Amino acid sequence: MSETTTIDDLASTATPPALEVDELRVSYTVRGVDREVLRGVSFRIAPGEAYGLVGESGCGKSTTAYAALRYMPKNGKITSGRVLVNNNDVVNMSTRELQHFRATEASMIYQDPVQALNPTLKIGKQITECFTILGHSKSEAADLALAGLKQVHIAAPSSVMERYPHQLSGGMLQRVVIAMGLAKDPRLLVLDEPTTGLDATVEAEVLDLVRELRRESDAAVLLIAHNLGVIRTMCDRVGVMYAGKMVEEATADTLFSAPKHPYTIGLLNAIPRLGLRKTDRALATIPGNMPPIGADLPACVYESRCPIVTNLCRTVRPPVVELPNGQWTRCHHSDKLDEIVELEAAVPVHEISSEQVVQLNQISKTFRQRNNDVPALVSVDLGFAEGETLGLVGESGSGKSTLAKTMLGVYGPDDDGGTITLDGRPMKAKATDRRNEAIQAIQMVFQNPDSALNRAWTVRRILRRTVTQLTDIKGADADKRVSEIAEAMRLSERHLDMRPRQLSGGLKQRVAIARAFAGDPRVVVCDEPTSALDVSVQAAILNLLATLQRDEKTSYLFITHDIGVVRYLADRIAVMYVGRIMERGFTDDVFNGPVHPYTEALLSAVPAIDGTSRSYSTDG
Amino acid sequence: MSSPETNNLEGPVSADVQKKEKPITERSIARQENWRLIRRKPGFIIGAVISAIWLACGIFPNQIAPFDPLDYRVDNNQSPSWTNLFGTDRGGRDVFSRVIAGATDVLKIAPLAALLGVMGGVILGMFMGYLRGRFDTVASRIVESFLSLPVVLLGLLAVTTLGNSNWVVIGVVATLFTPVVARTVRAAVLAERELDYVTSAKLRGEPGWFIMFREILPNITGPIIVELTVRIGYAVFTVATLSFLGAGPPPPSPDWGSQVSDSYNSLISGYWWSTFFPAMAIASLVIAVNLIADSVQSVLDGQ
Numbered sequence: 001m002s003e004t005t006t007i008d009d010l011a012s013t014a015t016p017p018a019l020e021v022d023e024l025r026v027s028y029t030v031r032g033v034d035r036e037v038l039r040g041v042s043f044r045i046a047p048g049e050a051y052g053l054v055g056e057s058g059c060g061k062s063t064t065a066y067a068a069l070r071y072m073p074k075n076g077k078i079t080s081g082r083v084l085v086n087n088n089d090v091v092n093m094s095t096r097e098l099q100h101f102r103a104t105e106a107s108m109i110y111q112d113p114v115q116a117l118n119p120t121l122k123i124g125k126q127i128t129e130c131f132t133i134l135g136h137s138k139s140e141a142a143d144l145a146l147a148g149l150k151q152v153h154i155a156a157p158s159s160v161m162e163r164y165p166h167q168l169s170g171g172m173l174q175r176v177v178i179a180m181g182l183a184k185d186p187r188l189l190v191l192d193e194p195t196t197g198l199d200a201t202v203e204a205e206v207l208d209l210v211r212e213l214r215r216e217s218d219a220a221v222l223l224i225a226h227n228l229g230v231i232r233t234m235c236d237r238v239g240v241m242y243a244g245k246m247v248e249e250a251t252a253d254t255l256f257s258a259p260k261h262p263y264t265i266g267l268l269n270a271i272p273r274l275g276l277r278k279t280d281r282a283l284a285t286i287p288g289n290m291p292p293i294g295a296d297l298p299a300c301v302y303e304s305r306c307p308i309v310t311n312l313c314r315t316v317r318p319p320v321v322e323l324p325n326g327q328w329t330r331c332h333h334s335d336k337l338d339e340i341v342e343l344e345a346a347v348p349v350h351e352i353s354s355e356q357v358v359q360l361n362q363i364s365k366t367f368r369q370r371n372n373d374v375p376a377l378v379s380v381d382l383g384f385a386e387g388e389t390l391g392l393v394g395e396s397g398s399g400k401s402t403l404a405k406t407m408l409g410v411y412g413p414d415d416d417g418g419t420i421t422l423d424g425r426p427m428k429a430k431a432t433d434r435r436n437e438a439i440q441a442i443q444m445v446f447q448n449p450d451s452a453l454n455r456a457w458t459v460r461r462i463l464r465r466t467v468t469q470l471t472d473i474k475g476a477d478a479d480k481r482v483s484e485i486a487e488a489m490r491l492s493e494r495h496l497d498m499r500p501r502q503l504s505g506g507l508k509q510r511v512a513i514a515r516a517f518a519g520d521p522r523v524v525v526c527d528e529p530t531s532a533l534d535v536s537v538q539a540a541i542l543n544l545l546a547t548l549q550r551d552e553k554t555s556y557l558f559i560t561h562d563i564g565v566v567r568y569l570a571d572r573i574a575v576m577y578v579g580r581i582m583e584r585g586f587t588d589d590v591f592n593g594p595v596h597p598y599t600e601a602l603l604s605a606v607p608a609i610d611g612t613s614r615s616y617s618t619d620g
Numbered sequence: 621m622s623s624p625e626t627n628n629l630e631g632p633v634s635a636d637v638q639k640k641e642k643p644i645t646e647r648s649i650a651r652q653e654n655w656r657l658i659r660r661k662p663g664f665i666i667g668a669v670i671s672a673i674w675l676a677c678g679i680f681p682n683q684i685a686p687f688d689p690l691d692y693r694v695d696n697n698q699s700p701s702w703t704n705l706f707g708t709d710r711g712g713r714d715v716f717s718r719v720i721a722g723a724t725d726v727l728k729i730a731p732l733a734a735l736l737g738v739m740g741g742v743i744l745g746m747f748m749g750y751l752r753g754r755f756d757t758v759a760s761r762i763v764e765s766f767l768s769l770p771v772v773l774l775g776l777l778a779v780t781t782l783g784n785s786n787w788v789v790i791g792v793v794a795t796l797f798t799p800v801v802a803r804t805v806r807a808a809v810l811a812e813r814e815l816d817y818v819t820s821a822k823l824r825g826e827p828g829w830f831i832m833f834r835e836i837l838p839n840i841t842g843p844i845i846v847e848l849t850v851r852i853g854y855a856v857f858t859v860a861t862l863s864f865l866g867a868g869p870p871p872p873s874p875d876w877g878s879q880v881s882d883s884y885n886s887l888i889s890g891y892w893w894s895t896f897f898p899a900m901a902i903a904s905l906v907i908a909v910n911l912i913a914d915s916v917q918s919v920l921d922g923q
Contacts, residue, residue: 408823409823410819410822410823431822431823431825432822432825434825436825439823439824439825442823443823443824444819444820444823446816446819446820448816451815451816451817452815452816452817452820453817454817454835454838454839455839456838456839457835457838465824466824469824469825469826470824470825515820519824
């Protein structure tokens with residue numbers, strides 16, 4: 001792409017970089033002790049360049065982004081280093097200078113547009129304000145606001161101006177926030193997970209918009225995203241962070257095709273991509289944990305998890321190895337990366353029996369809202385064979401969750417003759433009316449383990465209650481069963497006596513899976529079970545689900561918007577749109593030649609890590 | 621999956637940089653931490669000291685009070701002096717001794733009334749929030765109509781109908797508090813019942829009472845504790861108000877409210893002390909309890 005700027009261009013140009021971060025160190029004070037979060041981070045972004053930061057949660061990428069505008073939590077401070085935005089020294093500004101700087105030079109766009117907007121003010125007022133602050137008169141500002149909304153492709157800007165935030169969709173709101181961020185024509189635009197809460201197709205539109213705006217304005221972009229596909233398609237250069245340090249930097253194309261740091265390689269191997277299936281191999285995981293913030297670091301920060309670690313890595317700080325194409329890596333052994341082998345062990349193919357365990361026949365569900373009938377499911381037919389994974393994809397609002405909850409008996413379906421059967425026998429509509437056997441048969445893994453696990457209960461109590469409630473195992477046998485389940489989920493005995501908030505995200509999701517499996521279910525509904533997790537943790541969870549299915553012959557209804565994940569795990573795929581199943585078929589068939597145009601649009605909207613193509617759109 | 625995978629699970633909890641607080645390793649440590657934070661608050665210390673003084677007065681009135689609070693032997697309407705620190709009232713009783721003895725009744729009645737009121741409110745609010753639907757609609761309207769009635773009027777009505785014993789006062793105050801607490805608890809339950817752990821409990825066929833009192837209740841203890849401390853303060857005030865109006869604990873108990881009502885007529889004659897000191901006693905205890913309640917609330921809400 002023509003706007004790609006490499007380090008070489010940067011050196012030759014006389015204009016100052018849009019952002020220059022130099023040996024930045026940031027500490028958070030926790031319980032009176034200073035803990036270092038950023039341990040000397042350096043990078044530059046040229047004007048008009050898009051730079052991405054990637055790494056597991058806790059690596060310091062968000063802290064870096066916030067520090068660029070000197071947004072610090074109360075207990076955080078920049079201990080040393082420089083941050084220059086367009087040659088303005090951000091670290092040493094007075095409060096007044098900082099305010100002026102934030103008002104004129106740089107914008108930040110957060111993950112949740114709902115929180116960035118005032119729910120009590122009309123959109124128009126909030127945008128107009130952005131311009132009046134810059135010194136425009138009221139009428140000028142109103143015109144500019146209208147133009148701003150047009151710029152972010154809002155179809156009817158004057159009517160949107162008159163609406164309140166709750167009347168707009170998430171994608172619309174994020175556009176409004178972007179329009180507000182662009183009001184000052186910033187030199188630097190910081191985007192922190194801008195599309196994380198959005199649907200695949202909406203995400204694609206917002207990303208297209210940001211890309212287009214960059215061409216027009218030459219603002220530099222600093223993008224934080226946990227979705228590597230987004231980084232891949234949006235950024236010119238990418239920095240990989242680990243434990244508060246930058247370990248590798250390269251152009252996006254190079255980084256994803258020829259990574260030179262073992263950590264980057266580990267991250268990329270953990271992602272199901274290039275059409276990988278569970279029958280090909282298990283996903284590679286990164287063993288161990290990132291050192292917590294403030295911990296004493298070994299010579300090489302990645303030493304404890306690196307597959308090609310040697311004694312050298314423990315004693316000598318690795319040098320920065322620069323390559324001619326501008327890529328650099330902080331590794332002693334960048335010449336021995338071939339020795340990293342991807343995990344071989346495949347999940348053996350298991351027979352999917354033709355016997356249908358649970359079947360939905362002509363199920364409809366209509367919600368009544370203020371005397372309007374809103375159909376959420378329209379005559380859905382769906383069946384699960386024993387040991388089969390059915391991937392369910394579609395935008396939010398397409399009825400995926402409603403389908404799952406109707407099957408589980410949270411909602412009763414419409415009373416129009418539709419039935420849900422277990423082993424051919426019809427089940428009652430509501431879970432509370434179902435026989436024990438039917439309750440036991442279908443369980444669920446929720447998206448957010450923080451919500452799904454009772455905060456006041458220990459892990460042991462959560463699991464034990466499920467065992468005694470759903471099975472006939474009681475007393476000491478139940479304790480034994482809890483220990484067995486915990487072991488199968490690779491939870492250790494000491495985790496059992498902890499409460500959920502003491503566990504990391506990956507462990508919490510394991511507990512949630514353990515609970516779903518504790519009652520020996522026939523079908524488990526997985527509602528986006530890995531979307532809140534880091535890719536390395538996601539890989540471990542997906543491996544676990546695949547092994548459990550092989551051993552227990554459980555069927556999965558796997559709801560996700562991550563096409564790579566669904567392709568990896570699912571045997572069959574069903575595509576939903578406005579309450580209807582549009583297409584259904586074996587995973588390979590659907591991916592090799594989707595029949596329905598909607599499926600095609602959905603698949604092409606996903607920012608892919610593979611290949612080099614950067615233009616995609618949902619119009620086609 | 622081999623041993624390194626297992627290692628993934630060991631070690632401390634993820635260090636999410638966004639979270640400022642380090643995850644707490646044990647529940648008891650969390651409690652200790654809260655206690656440490658509370659003790660640091662000047663409001664809590666002042667409130668605790670005043671409450672402790674009144675508690676001592678309430679438990680050992682005879683040891684602390686220099687005179688018998690019911691004894692009429694001293695000259696009446698004496699201004700404060702070294703013998704009678706707060707002077708004497710129109711019956712010639714020592715005001716200082718009566719104020720000290722008055723602590724006993726209020727400290728017996730107010731916390732018990734608040735506790736019962738909060739318990740009632742928790743149960744009612746739990747059902748309203750969890751069941752929603754028709755029960756909630758009806759109960760909410762009743763609660764609202766209850767709240768719109770003047771507290772004093774209801775109290776007076778009940779006490780005049782049922783007679784005034786300490787138990788009636790406790791019952792009246794508890795009943796008055798139940799709807800207020802119920803509203804707070806209902807709001808907390810409404811937020812909790814949307815969480816997936818409640819759905820999950822339903823999916824394993826748990827009965828409603830189990831979900832309400834075993835699953836949800838432990839998660840809303842914070843607001844309930846705050847509500848309890850706040851209500852104790854209100855209870856002191858309500859008990860004093862009722863006894864000022866003659867509907868409090870039966871005479872001849874040296875209750876603060878009845879002391880004020882006994883002697884405020886003599887204010888005009890310049891005998892301010894027999895009204896002023898019991899009134900100050902009420903104010904100091906209410907303020908002390910509210911200071912404690914504020915500190916508890918700010919710590920439980922995370923400052």
